[in-house]
Amino acid sequence: MGAPDGLVEGPSLIAVALRHVSKEFGKVQAVRDVSLQIKQNEFFSLLGPSGCGKTTILRMLGGFERPTRGEVYLSGRLVNDVPPYRRDTNLIFQHLALFPHLDVFDNIAFGLRMKRLSPSVVRQKVLKALELVDLAGFESRQITQLSGGQKQRVAIARALVNEPAVLLLDEPLGSLDLRLRMQMQEELKEIQQRVGTTFIYVTHDQTEALTMSDRIAVMQDGVVEQVGSGREVYETPRTRFVATFLGDSNLFEGRVVAADRDAAIVEIHGARVRALAQPGAQPGASVFVSVRPEHVRVAGKAEVDGDVENWWEARVRAVTFKGAFTEYRLVTPTEQVVLAHVPPRNGTIPVAGDQVMVGWRTAECVVLTE
Amino acid sequence: MGVLAVPRPSRLARNWGQQFVVLGLVGPALTFTLAILIPALALLLVNSAYHVQGTRIVKIVTFEAYRHFFTDRFYGGVILQEIRLAVVSTIICLLIGYPTAYAITKIRRPTWVIAAYILIFSPLLTSSVVRAYGWLIILARGGIVNWMLTRLHLVDVPIRLIYNFTGVVIGLVHFLLPFTVFPMLSVLLRMDPAVKEAAADLGATRLRTFLHVTWPLSFPGLYAAAQLTFVLAMNAFVTPTLLGGGRVLVLPVLIYNNISDLQWPLAAVEAIALIGLTWSTVFTSNLLVSKALRASQGAPA
Numbered sequence: 001m002g003a004p005d006g007l008v009e010g011p012s013l014i015a016v017a018l019r020h021v022s023k024e025f026g027k028v029q030a031v032r033d034v035s036l037q038i039k040q041n042e043f044f045s046l047l048g049p050s051g052c053g054k055t056t057i058l059r060m061l062g063g064f065e066r067p068t069r070g071e072v073y074l075s076g077r078l079v080n081d082v083p084p085y086r087r088d089t090n091l092i093f094q095h096l097a098l099f100p101h102l103d104v105f106d107n108i109a110f111g112l113r114m115k116r117l118s119p120s121v122v123r124q125k126v127l128k129a130l131e132l133v134d135l136a137g138f139e140s141r142q143i144t145q146l147s148g149g150q151k152q153r154v155a156i157a158r159a160l161v162n163e164p165a166v167l168l169l170d171e172p173l174g175s176l177d178l179r180l181r182m183q184m185q186e187e188l189k190e191i192q193q194r195v196g197t198t199f200i201y202v203t204h205d206q207t208e209a210l211t212m213s214d215r216i217a218v219m220q221d222g223v224v225e226q227v228g229s230g231r232e233v234y235e236t237p238r239t240r241f242v243a244t245f246l247g248d249s250n251l252f253e254g255r256v257v258a259a260d261r262d263a264a265i266v267e268i269h270g271a272r273v274r275a276l277a278q279p280g281a282q283p284g285a286s287v288f289v290s291v292r293p294e295h296v297r298v299a300g301k302a303e304v305d306g307d308v309e310n311w312w313e314a315r316v317r318a319v320t321f322k323g324a325f326t327e328y329r330l331v332t333p334t335e336q337v338v339l340a341h342v343p344p345r346n347g348t349i350p351v352a353g354d355q356v357m358v359g360w361r362t363a364e365c366v367v368l369t370e
Numbered sequence: 371m372g373v374l375a376v377p378r379p380s381r382l383a384r385n386w387g388q389q390f391v392v393l394g395l396v397g398p399a400l401t402f403t404l405a406i407l408i409p410a411l412a413l414l415l416v417n418s419a420y421h422v423q424g425t426r427i428v429k430i431v432t433f434e435a436y437r438h439f440f441t442d443r444f445y446g447g448v449i450l451q452e453i454r455l456a457v458v459s460t461i462i463c464l465l466i467g468y469p470t471a472y473a474i475t476k477i478r479r480p481t482w483v484i485a486a487y488i489l490i491f492s493p494l495l496t497s498s499v500v501r502a503y504g505w506l507i508i509l510a511r512g513g514i515v516n517w518m519l520t521r522l523h524l525v526d527v528p529i530r531l532i533y534n535f536t537g538v539v540i541g542l543v544h545f546l547l548p549f550t551v552f553p554m555l556s557v558l559l560r561m562d563p564a565v566k567e568a569a570a571d572l573g574a575t576r577l578r579t580f581l582h583v584t585w586p587l588s589f590p591g592l593y594a595a596a597q598l599t600f601v602l603a604m605n606a607f608v609t610p611t612l613l614g615g616g617r618v619l620v621l622p623v624l625i626y627n628n629i630s631d632l633q634w635p636l637a638a639v640e641a642i643a644l645i646g647l648t649w650s651t652v653f654t655s656n657l658l659v660s661k662a663l664r665a666s667q668g669a670p671a
Contacts, residue, residue, distance in 0.1 A: 064567055084570040091571045097564035101586045110582070111572035162572065 014076065015040045015166055015198040016061060021070030023056050023222075030056040032222040033070070038166075038200060038215075043192050045201045045209040048219035049245070054202045055094075056222075058168050061200065062091040075165055085114070090159035091168040095175070096151055098143045104130070104154055105139035111162040129161035132191065149180050156191065166198045173208065185211050206246045210234065218242045235292075236276070239370040243290040250291040250339055256281050256367070264367050269334040274309045274362045280369035288368040295364035296340035298328050298350060299357050311359040314338055316350050330358055418638035425632045435635035439643065449647065452620040455535065455610070456603035459542040460550075463599045466543070467550035468592065472584075474551075475558045491548045498545060502612035505541050506532055509613075533615030541609040546602055550595045557591025558584075593659055597652060604648050621647075 016038040023031040031053040038044045046054035059065045060072055063084035072079050079087060090111070099107050108129055112122045130136050133153035138146075146154065152172060159167055169188075173181045189212045192199045203209050209216050210230040217227045218241070226238040237243035240251060254268035264281040266273045266289050275289050297308060304311055314330040317337075321327075328340040328350070338358050350356050421432040439445050470490065477483045493501060509515055509531035516528035531537050561584070569579040607622040614623070621644040628637035 062571060064570075084567070085573045085575055089571075091568075093564045093568060095562070095564060097562060097568040099565060099568070099583060101583075110569070110574075114573035114578060158572070 013039050015042070015074070016200065017071075017073040017076075018057070018060075019071045019073070021057070021060065021067045021072060023053070023060060023065060024068045029222050031060075031067075034222075034224050035070075036217060036224065036227065038198060040198055041196045043189065043199045043201065043212055043214045045203060045213040045216045046219060047203055047206060047209040047216050047245075049204055052219040053222040054204075054219050055170055058091070058170055058200060058202050061166065062089055062168050063087045064091075088165040089168055090162050090164040090166075091170065092155050092159050092172045094170045094172065096155040096172065098151060098154060098158070100143055102143070103139070104135070104141045104143070104146070107143065107154055108139075108158045108161050110158065115162075125161050126157075129157040132160065132194070133157045134187075148176055149184065152176065152184060156188070160191070160195060160197070163195075164197065166200060167192075169199060169201045171203055173203075181208075188212060210246070218245060220245070236366055237290060237368065240288050240290070240368050243288075243366070243368060248293050248339060248341075250293060250296065250337075251368075252289045252291075252336055254287060254289060256283050256285045256287055259283055263362055266367060269336060271312055271332065271334055271336070273365060275365040275367045276362060278367040278369055281367040285369060289365050290368055291338075291360050291365045293327070293339040293341040294325070295360045296328075296338060296342075297359045298330070298340050298342050299359065300348070300350075301355070301357055304357050304359065307361075308359040309362045310365065311357050312336075312338070314356055314358045316352050316354045316356060318352055319350070330356070332358075414638045414641055417634050418642060420635050422633060422635055427632075427634055435633075435639045438636065439639045445640075445643075448619050448621060448624060449643070451535075451618070452604060453647075455538060455542070455618070455620060456600050459539050459546060459603045460596055460599045462539065462543050463546050463550040464592065464596055467547055467595060468554055468588075470547075471551045471554040471558055471591075472588075474555055490551050493544055494548055498608040499612070501545065502541055502609055505537070505544070505613055509537055509540065532613055533617050535618055537613040537615075538610050538618045541613040542603055542606055545606070545609055546599045549602055550599045553594040553598060554588065554591040557588050557594075561587055593655075597655060601648055601652065604651075605644065 014037050016036070018034050018036045021031060021034045022029070034053075034057065036057075046057055048054050056065060060067055061074070063079070063082060063086075067080060074087060074089065084091075099110065102110070105126055108126045109122050112125055117125075126139065127136070130139060133156050135150065135153050135157065138150070138154075143151065143154070155172065173184050173188075176184060185208060188199075188201075192212075201209070201212060213230055215227060215229055216233050218225045218233055220241045226233050226242045228236075233242055234246050237246065237249075243249040243251065252266075252268045252273070254266040254273070256264050257267045257272070258265040259277060259281055262277055263274050264277050264287075266275055266281075266287060268289065273289055278287075281287055297305070298316075299305070312332050314332045316328055317331050318329040319326060320329075322341075325341040325343050326349070328338075328342060330338045330340060332338065340358060417427075418435055419431045419433055421428045421430045421434055474483065474486050474490075477486060496504075507513055511528045511530075513531075515531060516525075519525045520528060531540070565587070566579055566583055569583045570576075574582060605622060606620075607626065610618050610620050611623050611626070614620075621640050625637045625640045625644070628634070628640065
């Protein structure tokens with residue numbers, strides 16, 4: 001299922017390709033038949049909950065695990081049996097794995113020295129790498145003398161100084177506090193654009209993936225559920241898992257009663273909804289309809305807007321002020337619970353117990369066949 | 371073994387409550403040590419100064435035993451022999467122990483790990499007397515080792531493996547190996563496996579990963595193991611006595627002999643010399659290593 005949407009055109013631009021890759025650890029299936037193509041200079045994220053197989057894919061790219069089935073290609077070369085030290089990839093480990101017995105300079109110089117570059121070249125490159133990560137002047141510091149963010153930068157410099165074709169990042173920001181993490185996210189994206197290297201980033205944090213990535217592969221149980229730009233996977237999720245893992249979502253179970261090229265009519269416990277058409281949404285199919293809470297409008301009966309195709313009656317059950325928006329928990333006469341995130345506005349604000357209308361456009365609701 | 375290289379706690383207990391708990395925990399050991407070790411050492415010092423007349427100790431301070439110990443060249447030879455024995459045993463233990471410890475960390479199956487542990491620590495489960503007699507039988511002229519050596523035509527006539535330096539070294543290595551393996555094993559097991567993966571990721575082959583990462587990181591364990599092994603080798607008594615057969619003289623053996631002969635002041639002086647020798651080697655090696663570590667890590671900013 002990952003195959004068709006994982007493919008992109010133009011083989012010369014492909015930095016990484018996985019073909020029907022599976023990985024088993026004993027009886028545990030960590031990765032199941034994953035096919036992906038990642039373009040050169042792309043910031044690509046593998047997003048999913050822990051245990052979904054994203055780190056296993058990264059470790060197969062780094063050469064630390066061998067696929068049980070399938071093929072891994074780096075720059076068009078089959079690398080299934082190539083050990084880590086002969087791959088043009090570098091991995092930034094989850095807990096960084098800096099060398100505790102070496103200082104900052106020697107940590108960053110490690111890869112260059114393994115390539116037996118001359119000391120003057122090593123020195124020049126290390127100093128340049130330190131500048132890139134904003135750590136100039138730190139070369140003789142011990143690793144233990146660095147803060148979390150500084151260690152992070154050393155790990156990035158240690159990997160990037162080797163100018164790898166592909167940089168692999170295994171949740172490297174996980175141990176940082178939120179503020180520093182957001183700062184490092186920006187810096188990473190900036191560094192990626194400056195050095196023009198393919199970045200493959202593993203994370204369980206959807207915001208992080210959306211912030212940095214050109215494309216995201218959403219994974220669950222060893223399977224790639226959907227690949228696309230952040231906007232695509234967020235706005236048009238293909239599966240129920242994708243819809244709920246990336247942000248909040250209202251999911252309504254129903255049956256397709258009619259479908260044409262543009263839209264499908266879905267009946268949800270007697271109420272009808274006009275939603276975007278999906279290939280699998282033929283009449284009679286039982287499906288889910290997903291609507292993002294921020295797309296749900298809450299209005300008085302008199303305010304109903306004709307441009308919005310779907311309107312349901314509902315009663316306000318709870319109102320919670322969340323700062324940037326107000327969260328409404330509503331329930332329809334057919335016992336469907338609807339979550340709405342409404343930005344601040346003037347006028348009368350509904351309170352718990354009020355009878356209101358909830359509505360969303362066809363383009364804002366997606367039919368999910370899986 | 372309070373003088374050995376143990377990892378230092380990063381900070382002392384911060385408040386009185388915590389200090390109280392710490393004191394309570396180390397209290398029994400501390401009391402035991404202070405109440406028994408200090409008086410014993412004092413007694414040793416006092417005894418060492420007395421005069422001996424025939425087989426009777428006369429309580430007059432003469433320091434005669436000291437003069438005897440430091441002027442008779444015999445004792446210099448014993449001390450050299452003892453240091454040589456400890457150094458040779460320690461080096462052999464490290465040469466065998468490091469690969470052993472390294473191999474154990476590579477075992478994947480838990481049952482095999484347990485089997486390896488039992489095998490390594492089995493010498494500690496038997497009495498040193500039984501162990502020494504066991505070696506006497508194995509290493510004797512007609513023992514299995516000599517039988518094999520002659521059958522394989524490695525030697526023409528049985529070689530002497532007991533009642534000499536070689537025999538004592540063999541026995542000591544067997545006895546000391548667990549103490550060598552254990553500190554190294556604990557350091558190797560604490561090493562983050564990702565650090566080695568990082569080295570491989572940065573282009574280091576297995577050999578270069580070992581040379582540039584594993585080896586330097588296991589050095590503290592190696593050092594602790596060497597120190598522990600050396601101290602135990604210096605103080606070994608049963609193995610040199612039985613496998614040396616009276617021909618390999620070291621200070622613990624002399625102390626025992628002198629006590630049997632009621633030469634208590636001389637035994638006391640020998641004991642003090644042994645303690646002094648052990649402590650000074652530990653102290654100087656600690657100093658050298660911490661200096662080397664500081665030099666290799668550069669001056670802290």
